[in-house]
Amino acid sequence: MIYYASAVGSVVLALLKETTTWHVHSLFKKGFNLMNQNGAIIFIGTNENGLFPFGISVDEQTKQKMMSHIQHNDEFCANRLKLRHAQFSIDLNTTIVEPRRNFHDADVEALRMCLMAYDFSDYVxxxxxxSRMTALKRSLSDADEMVxxxxxxxxxxxxxxxxxxxxILVGLLYSHFIQPFIVPVHFQSIKTVIAQERTTIISENFINLAIQGIFSSRISQLNDTVSDEAIQSLAEVGSSSGKDTLYGIYIGLIKGVNE
Structure with missing residues (x-):
């Protein structure tokens, strides 16, 4: 059986060139993750939460059919523009999604005003x-601070x-790319902490890509469109992930922290 992807992140193609053997790492409602021996992740599933730079998008029916055949640790092998499982293959010859890095197009003031009106009282x-998060922002902007x-x-x-x-950290990193404040030495500080394996493999991948200025489409759409709808579409990602990301962006854009 051959299934067809509707979109593929350019990061996926780069990863498949580096490593041909992948295994099922985790399965959940919207899809599943593959992982290689280096800890890199590829997400395969629907685009309900937007398009991911390390994602392969399929429709709901295709996702359900594939997931009926797989279990944890199953092997997938990459061969050109196909990913092969023992029961099926996925054709990747489709739309390639490139990271949107047009940060200079972002309307920073409009985004700041939208987020100022957003309810972040859950974090108080x-x-x-x-206070804790703005202290972190101050430290990230000062090369002499131990962060x-x-x-x-x-x-x-x-x-x-x-x-x-x-x-929140991913949100802070996004805010940096549209309004820089993190000094170069503290990008290394972030990499150092991520290398300590303090969090999930999934998060490590998101943060490592964010350090490079690569974000999911729900975040990067803010480069082009600042509206209540765009804010809400990000807020609805996951149980709280989208809102947490928005909070990080808010912290990064607050006036008066570094001024």
């Missing part, structure tokens, strides 16, 4: 309070495949 009495302890507190904190602290 949490581990991710405004490792703050990052170690954040990374991996929370539940799920992408813990809250990690999603």
């Amino acid at each position: 009495d949490s581990d991710f309070s405004l 490792l302890t703050q990052l170690e507190f954040l990374v991996g904190r929370g539940n799920g495949l992408t813990p809250t602290g990690d999603d």
